[in-house]
Each structure stands twice: as C-alpha cells, then as structure tokens.
Amino acid sequence: MELPLKINSIATFTEDMFFDLCQANSQLLLERDKEGNIIVMAPTGSDTGFYNSDINGQIWLWNRHSKAGYVFDSSAGFTLPDGSVRSPDVSWIARERWEAISETDRFKFAPICPDLVVEVVSVNDNLSDLKRKMEEYLSNGCKLGWLIDRYNKTAYIYHGNGSTETKVGKDTKLSGEDLLVGLMVDLHF
Template sequence: MDLELRTLHPPRYREFDDDFFFELCQANETTKLERDANGNIILVPPTGTETGRYSFELSVEIGFWNRRTNLGYAFDSSTGFKLPNSAVRSPDVAWVTKDRWDALSEQDRQKFAPLCPDFVVEIRSSSDELKALKDKMEEYRDNGCRLGWLIDRIGKQVFIYRQNGSIEIKEGAIVTLSGEDVLPDLTMQVNL
C-alpha cells in the first residue's frame, strides 16, 4: 500500500507534540502508529501471519543471545522509540546497550524512549514498499543506529546498514548474519 495513503498530516496551525502522540497511541492501542520527522502520523498495518511468524522467530534468537550475554535490552515490534530527529519509530526488532538504557529516567522509559536503538531489524512484508523501508533504515543510521538489518524476503535480499555509512547486500535462500561488534558473538542463519 502506498505510504502516502497511510499518512495523516497535522493541521498547519498545530503540531502533534510528544504527549499528544503518545496519548493517541495509547487510546488506539490496537492500531500501530509511527510519526515521521515532519510530525506526520503513519498508519502501520498489521503484517500477515507468515511475516509475523518469521519476525517472532528472529526476535527469539536475538532474545536468547541477549539473555546469554546480558549486554543490553531487546524490544519487540510494538515498542516506540523517539529518535533525535523527533520521529517515533517501531522497528520489528530493536536492541539497546545496557548503559544507554540505564541512563534513561523512569519517566522516559514509560513513554517512547528518547533514543535510537543501537541495533534494528526491519522485515519487509507484502504491504511494505522497499524504498520506504530503505529510507527508514537510513533514518535509523542518521540518528545513531550502529547496525541494522533490512530483511527483504520478497526480493530474497538482506541489506546490512552500518554506522560508517556502508550498506552490504546479501542474497540467497539462506543468508548468514553477524551482530558484528554491536551484538558480539551473534551469528544466525536466516531463510529468505
């Protein structure tokens, strides 16, 4: 579905501030919403069950790694993060180092944490435009994300976004991914 068709624009005379957006999300808890850096609200449709299953399995692997290493905190796709550019995004999987999370106040943890995750995963579903997801990955990186995986099962590719600006593309039915120095000792094979 075209991203523009899923976007609500704020009135010119009023901006949707952080509190309003958080309350809007809470009042509509069955509707997944994101906010772009311009204050536009984006409706994010639910994924199909196959994408949901795939996302869950990936989350479990990262969760097991995180439990074993105890280096940070992992988050699911329903978690919103307020990026430094003011966008509020909900990656399919996110991870934040322990020291960055522990530095947040309890109040910041209860709403949309004001930070960009150190690691994110976005999984393309049939309703996602690849360009929009690539733009989102660039946004994460521009806001401090150190490593990101964009898994495009439709195109049978994984785009690896690194903090240094590089993008590596891996192709094939089965791809081996590494957490590199961000998630040390994490290696996993993903089926595309």
C-alpha cells in the same frame, strides 16, 4: 503499507499528546515522522509476524546469555533525536545506554535510537520506503541495521559509518559484528 496523515499543518502534537493518542488507539500501530506527520501502519500478515518473532527470538536468546542489552519487538516506540517516533520490527539497545534513561521516560517512547534495528519487508511494504527508513535510523545514531527481504532472499546491512552491503541467498546468516559480539542470526530463506 504506510498511510501518512498530514495533520502537522492543522495541529501540532507534543510528545505527550502523541503518546496519549497511541495509547487511546492501541489497536493501531502509529509512528510519527520528523515532519510531525502521523503514519498509520497496516498490520502484517500472520506469516510475517511469525518471521519477525523468529528473528526477535534469535536475538533475545543471544542477549539472554550475553546480558549485553535489551531486546524490543515492534510494539515498542522510540523517540529519535530528529523528533520522529519509530517502532522497528526488532531492536536492541546496549545495557548502559538503556539504563541511563529515566524510568519515567522508559514508560513512554524512550528518547533513544536503538543500536540495532531490524525491519522485515512484508507483502504490502514498499522496499524504497523501508530503505529510506533505514537511512533515517542511521542518521539518528543507529549503529547497525538489517533490512530483510525474505521474498527476494536478500538482506541489506546498514553500518553506522554509512556503508551498506547486500547478502543474497537461502543460507544467509547475519552477524552482530563488533556490536552484538557472537550473534549470528539465521534468516531461514
């Protein structure tokens, strides 16, 4: 569940101010949309956290062998080109893109949109809101996005060219396609 705080009419947070706010309130998961609204994200249930870790682990293991990039969990925030700051459940950035970012920028909310973003629907999430969020990632340069709804055994796949596809069923596996070559993630529906 998301709770937007509409404070952009009261105060404008610079990038550094928003980062400092997040650090001072590390018990909260905060995001910022492109309008400057701060969004308080509710913690997921333990079961969703376990599922997120499984997806992250499969991508991490593939990446450990391929050494193609860097894998991040939901504690990592990224400043997208539209100015929003987002923290996908799982994300991956190609090695050459990540290594082009200065060390100083890496210690804050790195100014980059991940190449792969994964969002997992939790009990309190609104599917329509998450679909809009996936479109936001794509419009900011994401090349591949997976929105995983395990309650309905459905995966929505978003491609950088704007096309989408839906996979349904308990034996669903997702491919890294030509971006994360050789990656197959078993969704264990």
